[in-house]
Amino acid sequence: MDAIEVIRAKRDGAELSPEQIDWVIAAYTRGEVAEEQMSALAMAIYLRGMNRAEVSRWTLAMLASGDRLDFSDLDRPTTDKHSTGGVGDKITLPLTPTVAACGAAVPQLSGRGLGHTGGTLDKLESIPGWRAELSPQEMRGVLDTTGGVICAAGPGLAPADRRLYALRDVTGTVESIPLIAASIMSKKLAEGTGSLVLDVKVGSGAFMKDAASARELARTMVDIGNDNGVRTVALLTEMGTPLGRAVGNALEVAEAVEVLSGGGPADVVELTVELAREMLAAAGLTPGENGVKDPAEALRDGSALASWEALVRAQGGDPAAPLPVAAERRVVLAPASGTLTRLDAYQVGLAAWRLGAGRARKEDAVSFGAGVTLHAKPGEGVAAGEPLFTLHADEPERFDRAAQALEGAFDIGADVAFEERPLVIDR
Ligand code: URA
Numbered sequence: 001m002d003a004i005e006v007i008r009a010k011r012d013g014a015e016l017s018p019e020q021i022d023w024v025i026a027a028y029t030r031g032e033v034a035e036e037q038m039s040a041l042a043m044a045i046y047l048r049g050m051n052r053a054e055v056s057r058w059t060l061a062m063l064a065s066g067d068r069l070d071f072s073d074l075d076r077p078t079t080d081k082h083s084t085g086g087v088g089d090k091i092t093l094p095l096t097p098t099v100a101a102c103g104a105a106v107p108q109l110s111g112r113g114l115g116h117t118g119g120t121l122d123k124l125e126s127i128p129g130w131r132a133e134l135s136p137q138e139m140r141g142v143l144d145t146t147g148g149v150i151c152a153a154g155p156g157l158a159p160a161d162r163r164l165y166a167l168r169d170v171t172g173t174v175e176s177i178p179l180i181a182a183s184i185m186s187k188k189l190a191e192g193t194g195s196l197v198l199d200v201k202v203g204s205g206a207f208m209k210d211a212a213s214a215r216e217l218a219r220t221m222v223d224i225g226n227d228n229g230v231r232t233v234a235l236l237t238e239m240g241t242p243l244g245r246a247v248g249n250a251l252e253v254a255e256a257v258e259v260l261s262g263g264g265p266a267d268v269v270e271l272t273v274e275l276a277r278e279m280l281a282a283a284g285l286t287p288g289e290n291g292v293k294d295p296a297e298a299l300r301d302g303s304a305l306a307s308w309e310a311l312v313r314a315q316g317g318d319p320a321a322p323l324p325v326a327a328e329r330r331v332v333l334a335p336a337s338g339t340l341t342r343l344d345a346y347q348v349g350l351a352a353w354r355l356g357a358g359r360a361r362k363e364d365a366v367s368f369g370a371g372v373t374l375h376a377k378p379g380e381g382v383a384a385g386e387p388l389f390t391l392h393a394d395e396p397e398r399f400d401r402a403a404q405a406l407e408g409a410f411d412i413g414a415d416v417a418f419e420e421r422p423l424v425i426d427r
Pocket of ligand 1 (some may be wrong): 084165179180181183184342
């Protein structure tokens, strides 16, 4: 077999055979298929698509390129959540300790932010001392002692995806439903979770801008999970506007701690509780039975917060240490009075990125204190001349371009009857 034959087949719209898929992924992992050949194949897949059988085989071939963790001997069932990425999406931070406090184990491999969307590991690394890179033995140790662990995927897990994702990122082939589904699911199958809840985001701040494409991505991933022994469900959730009132690494950690302490913004609390209940159900656990707690109760009674502190400490972090704060702030004032009727997630994410919260290239460092605080959410009243956003940055020269990103990001209506969009669109 050779790479040109596989590229030509997909270029001309043929279905790739299981043998072709297994060969091309294994040969790419060994370095025998060149980067330019894989990028041509990725573009052919982007343009021609893949059917269910091809996506499933592609996922398994990437899974087989590395190790698969196994937590089946733990004394409680494992469950995980994966979000397809959004703006202000800090849900993993309160969710993992909450689910651990309720009675399931959560082995969670997370990523870093790229572009306008934030990454869980960047947020957690703003906690002094916290470590994302754990060996499989350390990961198991943290899971055993705290019931949860959030860490980076080691080099041994789905290495084919690690290389292919970096290649797609620079060849305009990220936004392909089969390639996204295979990329996410190869890592989730490798991490050894018994069940999985997918939070597929829809809207301007998400990869999938419309509900039809989000539904197709969700369906593809759910089928791959269930076909491979991981009980998988997906929620389609709103990402037209940022989640919560904080966008940026340390700002989001502080908001997550508010939620874990029984407060915090209503949308972050609602999604945390909703996803936690789905995770417990996927793991076969029922609140109220056999000591399993309801997630809302765990947030109220302090057990989720205690679980968070244990989890942070087990990975070297100090939960009581002050979080980094940006050196400079600028306040953006509301230009009119009325109801905030629209606040665009993508533009707020772009502003946070321009302030230094995100990275332009994989190797860039992020500024932990940078980001945007939202003083109003859609549906709330604002008064002309009152603060609408606070921008946080280490370098004041970043403020102008961030403020420009926010210029068309919102509407304020005088007599508009505001219609709230549900957070969970479909299941
Ligand atoms: N997240 C991933 O892990 N892979 C993709 O392709 C897109 C988002």
